[in-house]
Amino acid sequence: QNCKWATKSNLEHDQADILPNFSFPHQWLEGNLPAGSRCIVCHKTCGSVKRLQDYRCLWCKGTVHTDCRDIAEPICSLGSLVTSTLPPSAVKQSDEIIYNMWEPYKLSGYNPVLAFVNSKSGENKGVRFVRRLKYWLNPLQVFDLAICGPEIGLQLFQRLDKFRILIFGGDGSIGWVLSTVDMLHLHSKCMIGVVPLGTGNDLARVLGWGSQCGDE
Secondary structure, three states: OOOHHHHHHHHHHOOOOOOOOOOOEOOEEEOOOOOOOEEOOOOOEOOOOOOOOOEEEOOOOOEEOHHHHHHOOOEOOOHHHOOOOOOHHHEEEEOOOOOOEEEEOOOOOOOOEEEEEOOOOOOOHHHHHHHHHHHHOOHHHEEEOOOOOOHHHHHHHOOOOOEEEEEEEOHHHHHHHHHHHHHOOOOOOEEEEEEEOOOOOHHHHHOOOOOOOOOO
16 A cells, blocks of 8 residues: 555545645655655654654655654645646546546646656666656656557546656657657647667757767
8 A cells, every 4th residue: 555556545545635736645655765864844864774764755755754744744745846747636547548547637737747668778777767757756657668559648648738748768669659649639738858768869869869868
């Protein structure tokens, strides 16, 4: 139950109050705080490398002492990536597009990122990007092109007024996503960026996005 995939069911089980802007309570996970974490209440150092101690919110990454948790601001802000993140409270289960799949509500004030990563590109750099993106964003926003094509993700996001697409891959991956965007007539709804992970990366180089992605 302590993962992002379980947030929606946790909110429903706890009958948590969801605000009109889809804000929701913090989803606290005990222990494993990053080094140098500071409590959002008292601003003192928290966490421990010796044992599970204190808490970290799965979504905003805020950290708090065990004793301070009850007096912390209860609503999660989604952190620095608030406008890029699809709130877990803003999705519903639906069979309209794909059987037993999640579907986002219409959102205002959000411009979420839809990430397509070819995990086989860039000497396994793609695998690391999949993990990082799922850590920082809603896992529903991240699709591995080595497992499924871009059509599912684009169909799920097509009901949003606007969104951004980020493609991690080479020329083949970029062309695949662009052709699907064209097929679904989504040009007016999305902006597209590229992180070059392929061998040639001709398109990224011509458009000034760089010829390759560094290790950082």
